[in-house]
Amino acid sequence: xxxxxxxxxxxxxxxxxxxxxxxxxxxxxxxxxxxxxxxxxxxxxxxxxxxxxxxxxxxxxxxxxxxxxxxxxxxxxxxxxxxxxxxxxxxxxxxxxxxxxxxxxxxxxxxxxxxxxxxxxxxxxxxxxxxxxxxxxxxxxxxxxxxxxxxxxxxxxxxxxxxxxxxxxxxxxxxxxxxxxxxxxxxxxxxxxxxxxxxxxxxxxxxxxxxxxxxxxxxxxxxxxxxxxxxxxxxxxxxxxxxxxxxxxxxxxxxxxxxxxxxxxxxxxxxxxxxxxxxxxxxxxxxxxxxxxxxxxxxxxxxxxxxxxxxxxxxxxxxxxxxxxxxxxxxxxxxx
Amino acid sequence: xxxxxxxxxxxxxxxxxxxxxxxxxxxxxxxxxxxxxxxxxxxxxxxxxxxxxxxxxxxxxxxxxxxxxxxxxxxxxxxxxxxxxxxxxxxxxxxxxxxxxxxxxxxxxxxxxxxxxxxxxxxxxxxxxxxxxxxxxxxxxxxxxxxxxxxxxxxxxxxxxxxxxxxxxxxxxxxxxxxxxxxxxxxxxxxxxxxxxxxxxxxxxxxxxxxxxxxxxxxxxxxxxxxxxxxxxxxxxxxxxxxxxxxxxxxxxxxxxxxxxxxxxxxxxxxxxxxxxxxxxxxxxxxxxxxxxxxxxxxxxxxxxxxxxxxx
Numbered sequence: 001x002x003x004x005x006x007x008x009x010x011x012x013x014x015x016x017x018x019x020x021x022x023x024x025x026x027x028x029x030x031x032x033x034x035x036x037x038x039x040x041x042x043x044x045x046x047x048x049x050x051x052x053x054x055x056x057x058x059x060x061x062x063x064x065x066x067x068x069x070x071x072x073x074x075x076x077x078x079x080x081x082x083x084x085x086x087x088x089x090x091x092x093x094x095x096x097x098x099x100x101x102x103x104x105x106x107x108x109x110x111x112x113x114x115x116x117x118x119x120x121x122x123x124x125x126x127x128x129x130x131x132x133x134x135x136x137x138x139x140x141x142x143x144x145x146x147x148x149x150x151x152x153x154x155x156x157x158x159x160x161x162x163x164x165x166x167x168x169x170x171x172x173x174x175x176x177x178x179x180x181x182x183x184x185x186x187x188x189x190x191x192x193x194x195x196x197x198x199x200x201x202x203x204x205x206x207x208x209x210x211x212x213x214x215x216x217x218x219x220x221x222x223x224x225x226x227x228x229x230x231x232x233x234x235x236x237x238x239x240x241x242x243x244x245x246x247x248x249x250x251x252x253x254x255x256x257x258x259x260x261x262x263x264x265x266x267x268x269x270x271x272x273x274x275x276x277x278x279x280x281x282x283x284x285x286x287x288x289x290x291x292x293x294x295x296x297x298x299x300x301x302x303x304x305x306x307x308x309x310x311x312x313x314x315x316x317x318x319x320x321x322x323x324x325x326x327x328x329x330x331x332x333x334x335x336x
Numbered sequence: 337x338x339x340x341x342x343x344x345x346x347x348x349x350x351x352x353x354x355x356x357x358x359x360x361x362x363x364x365x366x367x368x369x370x371x372x373x374x375x376x377x378x379x380x381x382x383x384x385x386x387x388x389x390x391x392x393x394x395x396x397x398x399x400x401x402x403x404x405x406x407x408x409x410x411x412x413x414x415x416x417x418x419x420x421x422x423x424x425x426x427x428x429x430x431x432x433x434x435x436x437x438x439x440x441x442x443x444x445x446x447x448x449x450x451x452x453x454x455x456x457x458x459x460x461x462x463x464x465x466x467x468x469x470x471x472x473x474x475x476x477x478x479x480x481x482x483x484x485x486x487x488x489x490x491x492x493x494x495x496x497x498x499x500x501x502x503x504x505x506x507x508x509x510x511x512x513x514x515x516x517x518x519x520x521x522x523x524x525x526x527x528x529x530x531x532x533x534x535x536x537x538x539x540x541x542x543x544x545x546x547x548x549x550x551x552x553x554x555x556x557x558x559x560x561x562x563x564x565x566x567x568x569x570x571x572x573x574x575x576x577x578x579x580x581x582x583x584x585x586x587x588x589x590x591x592x593x594x595x596x597x598x599x600x601x602x603x604x605x606x607x608x609x610x611x612x613x614x615x616x617x618x619x620x621x622x623x624x625x626x627x628x629x630x631x632x633x634x635x636x637x638x639x640x641x642x643x644x645x646x647x648x
Binding site (some may be wrong): 113198200205237 | 414433478481482483484485491503505506510511512513514515516517518519520523525526527606607609612613614617618620621623625627628631632633634635636639640641643645
């Protein structure tokens with residue numbers, strides 16, 4: 001409480017270069033605020049939600065990998081993809097429920113289906129994806145089942161059910177990977193909202209790259225070819241999207257370039273580049289492929305947390321709320 | 337606009353099939369800050385009525401602790417308080433309209449206290465602004481749109497209310513609100529905000545804050561009637577030499593379709609901690625879903641290409 005500016009101070013000038021002496025293309029903004037306090041309430045979501053952005057994307061990416069492996073006869077990709085998809089979607093469910101203010105009421109999400117609420121849409125996407133990923137992963141345990149009895153029946157039915165469920169999960173996966181972009185953008189948080197054209201692309205690319213990372217880690221070099229190509233495509237999409245978010249939004253790009261979010265996004269970019277180069281160069285090296293896969297997964301984590309915290313930073317500073325709105329207001333007033 | 341969002345106040349086709357009670361545009365607050373004296377009776381009345389804030393200290397101490405403060409899960413009315421230097425031109429303009437260039441006769445020392453003859457406006461070089469802030473009960477309410485449980489709903493009075501037995505504390509409404517009103521209550525986990533005294537309205541009573549306001553700063557009534565009253569009040573103030581008086585949130589064509597709680601302000605909105613040009617985030621939602629669809633298609637295509645193309 002002792003750090004408030006004195007009562008009556010009307011103008012709060014922002015010094016340029018705050019946040020690590022990085023170069024800003026935007027001149028320091030002069031604006032008025034109420035004691036420098038944020039106008040918006042920053043998201044109350046804890047790190048669970050940033051972590052969910054990663055695990056949800058990982059589930060989507062690896063289920064696509066699994067379906068590809070299933071359809072093209074690459075059992076290593078199929079197995080790794082299915083098991084990872086189940087683990088990731090289960091972790092996602094934990095993160096999502098844990099972040100609720102009233103976790104015991106998680107099922108209230110299932111009362112309604114609302115296209116105006118990306119969270120409701122996501123709930124239903126997960127409701128389809130989760131069980132499908134579960135059945136597909138269960139089918140991988142067929143070899144351990146006895147040949148007779150009730151479990152023997154499962155041994156006969158599961159492979160077919162797993163194939164069908166794997167395709168259902170893969171068909172849902174692109175929606176699972178991209179709706180989170182809308183989830184963040186459909187808020188008043190300035191740097192998330194204005195990034196709405198790019199966020200789904202960033203998350204789709206990040207999901208592809210993390211799924212490819214699983215393939216590179218788990219599959220022998222002979223089967224990992226599709227994972228390498230997925231890594232390249234995912235990385236390209238992610239790097240393009242993040243670059244746009246960091247440069248296109250003017251003042252609202254600033255939170256993505258400075259402070260902790262800036263460091264996270266730069267780390268994500270470096271790790272993505274390293275992962276793609278390693279995946280292409282290490283075509284015949286199991287070790288190098290595995291390292292590349294790990295780099296791609298780490299890159300996805302860094303990118304998700306970077307985007308998440310960039311938005312939170314933009315909600316905490318009234319500058320990012322007042323200046324763009326004031327400009328829009330003046331433009332409308334002068335332009336008629 | 338999305339269906340879930342179009343409330344009582346929505347005009348156009350489809351509006352007729354909704355509850356058609358009087359007043360047709362819903363009930364509203366008009367907060368005239370030009371007569372607010374910053375007594376915080378509204379804050380205290382709100383808490384007294386709701387009895388949900390569980391004040392551990394008496395109202396007086398609470399009042400002292402909430403400057404500058406903000407609307408929170410426990411404070412659904414909040415009196416913003418600003419002390420600012422009165423711009424010289426403004427002070428001179430209202431104090432000595434005849435003052436021109438060149439030497440001036442400053443007058444004989446008078447028998448009266450300084451400033452008595454010049455009117456209230458000319459007495460000091462600073463001014464106090466007070467504004468009782470509250471949930472805006474937007475016509476296009478982002479909190480209501482994004483609520484994934486249906487806990488937030490539009491009442492028959494045109495207001496926006498959280499059903500506390502439904503809310504599961506997902507927190508989505510909190511960053512969605514363009515005014516930073518709704519908030520999560522610590523230790524409770526759910527989202528809380530002004531209900532415009534839903535229970536009192538149901539019994540035909542005036543909301544507690546408006547009931548307690550001693551100066552008529554908080555006015556409650558049918559929205560259309562209040563808008564007319566507010567326009568008259570601004571015109572009166574302009575006539576009386578208060579050109580900075582302006583309405584905020586009264587315009588049904590603004591980014592949130594007009595507020596169910598609107599204000600008369602004496603400075604720019606951001607001075608009071610209000611956003612200058614709020615827009616309901618779901619206005620762009622169709623475009624967002626389109627972009628997500630494109631990204632999803634690109635993702636599927638990339639996955640197919642990864643497995644079909646290439647030799648290894």
